[in-house]
Structures are given as C-alpha cells and as structure tokens.
Amino acid sequence: MKVQRSLMRQSLMTTLAVTGAALALATIDIQAEDKMNQTEPKKTAGTKVPLKINFALLAEQVVSARESDCPRRPIPGIASTMPTNTSTFETKLKYLDKAEVSAYWLYGFRSAEGTMRDIGLLKAAKQKLERLGKEAYIVCEPVGHPNRNQKTLPARGWRHRINCDGTPDYGCADIEKKLVRDLVAATTAFRDAGFKKVFFDDDLRLGNWGTNITGCFCKACIADFNRRQGTRYAREDLRRFVRNPGKHAAVCEQWMDFNCGKVTAFMKAVNLPGIQVGIMVMHNGDRKHGVDLPAILKAVPDCLVRVGEGHFNDAGFDPPGGKASLIASLEMHKAIVKDVSRLYTENTVYPWPKLRPENMAKKLLIEVEHGLRNIMLMPPQLLDAPEYWEAIAAVLPQAKAMGGK
Secondary structure, X not given: OHHHHHHHHHHHHHHHHHXXXXXXXXXXXXXXXXXXXXXXXXXXOOOOOOOEEEEEEOHHHHOOOOOOOOOOOOOHHHHOOOOOOOOOHHHHHHHHHHOOEEEEEEEEEEOOOOOEOOHHHHHHHHHHHHHOOOEEEEXXXXXXXXXXXXXXXXXXXXXXXXXXXXXXXXXXXXXOHHXXXXXXXXXXXXXXXXXXXXXXXXXXXXXXXXXXXXXXXXXXXXXXHHHHHOOOOOHHHHHHHHHOOOOOHHHHHHHHHHHHHHHHHHHXXXXXXXXXXEEEOOOOOOHHHOOOHHHHHHHOOOOEEEOOOOOOOHHHHOOHXXXXXXXXXXXXXXXXXXXXXXXXXXXXXXXXXOOOHHHHHHHHHHHHXXXXXEEEEOOHHHHHOHHHHHHHHXXXXXXXXXXXX
C-alpha cells in the first residue's frame, strides 16, 4: 500500500511538473501572439502533413427537402439559433471553398435523441458532397452532454450516469452494454453505407470537466467494481475516496482503471473492419474522466484523436491565461498521440455566437503553430455565418507559411 501511494504521488508530481512546463511555454507563446501579424511566421519543421479544414454539420443542411424525401430531424437546440439563410448549400459553398473546407462530418447519432439519424438522408448528403468533390464522414454524440432538462434518456434501456453524491447526471448516459450495443449497430450502419471514418464527440467519458476523479456511481457500477476488486465499498465510501485521493491513492487508481476500461472497451467495440474510429477528448480530459489515451491507442492503434482545447467563447479565449490553458491541454494530448496525421483540433463556438470570427481564426493559427494540421470546425450554425469563413480564409496563407501546406 505504501509503495502504491508513493508511486501515485510521484506520478502526480510528474504530471504537475509537465503541466507547469507546458503552461510556461504557452505563456511565452501568448506573449508573442500580438506580434504574429507583424513578424515572420514560425516554421514547423519536420512535418509533411498538409493543412486540412474539416467542418461538422447536419445532413439536413446539405440536402434540401426537394432533393430527398427522407425523414428530416433538425436539432432543437441548434435549429433555434440558426442564422436565417435560405440560400442553397451550393451557394454557401462559395465562401466555404474560399476557406478550403474539404471534409464534412455529418451528425449521425445523438444520445439526446436516442437513435441514429436517418441513414437514407446521411447517404444522400454523402453522395452530394462527393459529387461536389468533398469528403464525407460521421460524427456522433454517444453519451450526451449535461442537460438538467433531460430527466429521461430517450434510448431504450439506457440509464443515467450517477454522480458520487447519488444524483443523476441528467443528459449523460452510463457506458454499459445496451449503449455499446446501440452504438456498435449505428457504426455498422455507417460503415455499410460507405462512410470510412466516424468520430465520437467528447461526451464519450465518465464525468464532466474539472479536476475531480469522476465515474458512474450507480448501484450496478459499484457492484461490478466490487466484484472485480473483491471489495465491499458503498457509494459513500467511494465518494470519500475520490474526494481525498491523496489519502486513498490505491483505490482511486483502481476506480480510474475501472472507468477508463469502460471507455476503452467502447472504442474497441466500435472499431469495426472497414471504418476508422476516433475519440474527441475534452479540454484537460484524462484518466480522472475515464479517458486513458495510451490505453485507447493500444486497443485501437489507428484511432483518430481530437485534442481538447475548450475556450469556445471570447470570455474564455481573450485572457492570456485562457490561451495558455488551451495550449497546455493541446500539447498534453498531442504528446500522447504523436502522429500528427491522426490529430484534430477543437475549434468551435459555444454558446453561439459568443466567439468572434477573428478569435476563431486566431485559434486556428495557434493550433497550426503547435503542430496540428487537421482543423475541425464546429458548430453547424457556422454554415450560415459567412463572416467566420472569411476570417478563416484570411489567415490561411499565414497558416500555410507556418508549415501547414
């Protein structure tokens, strides 16, 4: 026990040292940011991965009702904030093409809806995009993001994730066999429809953002954990342990192993022949949240990874400390994956439209300067906001000069 505690303390100190160093480097980068437009862009040596602009949107935005009679399902939270723009997708492509968007990721499954979106409409959108010379892939929200108003999960047989105090984490499902079954079925359908890649959003975790050790503390999960460990802990015991990890190092490591195993097993289950899978990791996402990237990469060697950046609005992005935190998380995930060709950025606006277009463009430059080449842009509202694409197009020459050719 003493040896285990000593090892965990050493590991924690090492993590803190690495994070501190990353933050220090990030601060230096941010101090130089204001000079970025006046000085020669920094070259990123040793990479041949070209810059690629990706955009996630709805099939309904690509294919009009006149082009397909397949069932349409606008996302309530997104539809109400969509800018009014009745022009065709082909018309909107004019400014997306200026921003060199070449890959489109269609929402294929959302936990909040309980079922996959219409496969016929997804196929129609894929075919249209490919006719236009674009690539088409799938993005899913498998577990769900926190939503206090979602007291019931729509998917049959799913259960809410339970916090350590016994309260449901409304909007978020536990990762158990029925959820895995449904997402494997959806991934199979996407693969059979010809899609070659699928990303699972950063809700694929066992806890929300923060520094606490999380997990699902429902009766079934606690019983499974006790069975595996040969223990008889109650929820209150585990709550005490995770809130005082320094005093309960060994059991906290076991609890994190247990929860990380669920996410890793999910990724292994959906890793079907014929389709490449990926996980989007939230800002500072790690073992505390059930995400063990080294274990996932061992189970799924060609796994795509979107690094966690956060800072989706001006209030979070503008302060130098915000940029430093973004870079530290980006570098942490990048250091684990190493293969830049499989790394994607997290460049999004939330809540809409609280990140100025020029800040989205600045984020892109930070991402490229730190070695990332696959730029992932969200949310779907961007399609009808040409000012964002104009801002992206304006900085592309600078991004390419940094090495993102």
